[in-house]
Amino acid sequence: NAGVTQTPKFQVLKTGQSMTLQCAQDMNHEYMSWYRQDPGMGLRLIHYSVGAGITDQGEVPNGYNVSRSTTEDFPLRLLSAAPSQTSVYFCASSYRMGSGELFFGEGSRLTVL
Amino acid sequence: QQQVKQSPQSLIVQKGGISIINCAYENTAFDYFPWYQQFPGKGPALLIAIRPDVSEKKEGRFTISFNKSAKQFSLHIMDSQPGDSATYFCAASYNDMRFGAGTRLTVKP
Numbered sequence A: 001n002a003g004v005t006q007t008p009k010f011q012v013l014k015t016g017q018s019m020t021l022q023c024a025q026d027m028n029h030e031y032m033s034w035y036r037q038d039p040g041m042g043l044r045l046i047h048y049s050v051g052a053g054i055t056d057q058g059e060v061p062n063g064y065n066v067s068r069s070t071t072e073d074f075p076l077r078l079l080s081a082a083p084s085q086t087s088v089y090f091c092a093s094s095y096r097m098g099s100g101e102l103f104f105g106e107g108s109r110l111t112v113l
Numbered sequence B: 001q002q003q004v005k006q007s008p009q010s011l012i013v014q015k016g017g018i019s020i021i022n023c024a025y026e027n028t029a030f031d032y033f034p035w036y037q038q039f040p041g042k043g044p045a046l047l048i049a050i051r052p053d054v055s056e057k058k059e060g061r062f063t064i065s066f067n068k069s070a071k072q073f074s075l076h077i078m079d080s081q082p083g084d085s086a087t088y089f090c091a092a093s094y095n096d097m098r099f100g101a102g103t104r105l106t107v108k109p
Helices: none
Strands: A004-007 A010-013 A019-025 A031-038 A042-051 A054-057 A064-066 A076-078 A087-094 A108-112 B004-007 B010-014 B019-025 B033-038 B045-050 B056-059 B062-067 B072-077 B086-093 B097-099 B103-108
Touching: A004 A087, A010 A019, A019 A031, A019 A087, A019 A108, A042 A064, A042 B086, A042 B097, B004 B086, B010 B019, B019 B033, B019 B086, B019 B103, B033 B062, B045 B056, B045 B062, B045 B072, B072 B086
Parallel strands: A010 A108, B010 B103
Antiparallel strands: A004 A019, A019 A076, A031 A042, A031 A087, A042 A054, A064 A076, A087 A108, B004 B019, B019 B072, B033 B045, B033 B086, B056 B062, B062 B072, B086 B097, B086 B103
16 A cells, blocks of 8 residues: 655755656545644645646745646646755645545655855 | 644653653644654654544553544653664645654664
């Protein structure tokens, strides 16, 4: 049972570089989301998707881009990385939006120099 | 602004003691209130959750108390153990899920 798989686990970027954080789930969940975790701030919602082809913004969407071409995959793109995007990123999924339990991946730790 | 306010930021409890973490929310549309537990280097995992039609839910040593009129809910960990040392997040959901800032619990042996 893989659940929610995130890659890479660690990444160091220079300011202005772009990269993609990958997220895949094998539970046939409709709803997928990205959060960032910062000390003292908890988990803040970046973007979410309620199904293939449908995405929407969360609390802190600026500087991030998402797409959802399949049910399984929900990549998060940083277009031009900034030091303020240094964080731990979590992908999470659930059966459908508002259905209850969110299942989280193990996180991707990103450092932007 | 944070839609879910959590306190305290950190908590130290002796083994066998009771750990209490509190949360408050503003949006009355929230209809699902979970608590997540996170160990270092891992993602959060659901610990226990409650819907607003009940005032209390107990699972083993973990209890959620829910006060709808005060828009507050709390997590009680009875007989706290060193293995309970982790970060705890409260959350509230209507469609998407919003989280509190987290409480780092340390249970001393």
